[in-house]
Amino acid sequence: MVQASADHAGFSMRFAAIVGAPRTGTTALARFLRKHPSVCFAKVKEPHFFSQWDLTRLPEEELREAVGKEYLQRYFPHCASDRSILMEGSVTYLYAPEQMSPILKLWPDAKFIIGVRDPMEVVPSLHQRLLFLGDETEEDFERAWDLVEERKHGRQIPKSCIEPRWLRYDEVGRFGSYVERFIAVVGRERCYFSVYDDIKANPAAAYRGVLDFLGLPPVAEIDESRKRAARGYKLGWLQRLLMRPPGVTRKVMAGADYRRRV
Numbered sequence: 001m002v003q004a005s006a007d008h009a010g011f012s013m014r015f016a017a018i019v020g021a022p023r024t025g026t027t028a029l030a031r032f033l034r035k036h037p038s039v040c041f042a043k044v045k046e047p048h049f050f051s052q053w054d055l056t057r058l059p060e061e062e063l064r065e066a067v068g069k070e071y072l073q074r075y076f077p078h079c080a081s082d083r084s085i086l087m088e089g090s091v092t093y094l095y096a097p098e099q100m101s102p103i104l105k106l107w108p109d110a111k112f113i114i115g116v117r118d119p120m121e122v123v124p125s126l127h128q129r130l131l132f133l134g135d136e137t138e139e140d141f142e143r144a145w146d147l148v149e150e151r152k153h154g155r156q157i158p159k160s161c162i163e164p165r166w167l168r169y170d171e172v173g174r175f176g177s178y179v180e181r182f183i184a185v186v187g188r189e190r191c192y193f194s195v196y197d198d199i200k201a202n203p204a205a206a207y208r209g210v211l212d213f214l215g216l217p218p219v220a221e222i223d224e225s226r227k228r229a230a231r232g233y234k235l236g237w238l239q240r241l242l243m244r245p246p247g248v249t250r251k252v253m254a255g256a257d258y259r260r261r262v
Helices: 002-006 026-034 060-075 091-095 097-106 119-133 141-146 148-152 169-173 175-186 196-201 203-214 236-243 247-253 256-261
Strands: 014-018 039-041 085-088 111-116 191-195
Touching: 014 026, 014 097, 026 039, 026 111, 026 203, 060 097, 091 097, 091 111, 091 175, 097 175, 111 175, 111 203, 119 141, 119 169, 119 175, 141 148, 141 169, 175 191, 191 196, 191 203, 196 203
Parallel strands: 014 085, 014 111, 039 085, 111 191
Antiparallel strands: none
């Protein structure tokens, strides 16, 4: 079993990741790329593996073993030999650029797609998304913004919140400085900027630009006539129960992708 993890097919493929920022069209890009015949996309769009675990100090052999067993086998068990590039979409990577070095060791030609959007649109959009997911419980955005300082010290964190860092709306909106840090760590030549307004205006052209950056052949035009509608909810407690079920009920209620991520 140990040998199998180290020899996972993913190590012989190229690697690319959509690294955020959040609410910049990363889900649309992931949906595009998932359909490409040369791409093996992670079973869970956002594993957050390399931002959640600091692997920077591991010797190369131990790093390869850990990534093979805990990352590739868990999130890419479906990769077929005819796929040429491994992809995922963890937007937390943008905020942890120093932890990208293990990726560069294992995949020296790794590439990263950075989504950008007006921060004044990103932050309230993220707030609404976190309410939908159950990570946020404060429905008033101004009040949620006022709670940032408390939450920075670990207070006022909803029990249903999986990743408290998302509640730091001030940091999420300051992604310009994180983009600079990210480029400084991985190199400008590895990065491609995807503009949210461009995806909205002409998704097919935006998709072609990403494919060209990744060195992937074009495919048939993607039909974007069915766009994901904004989703709301009526009962906050019920929404949190459905999206963030208590630990004791996850085995029964939660889906396979949710359990895999947890």
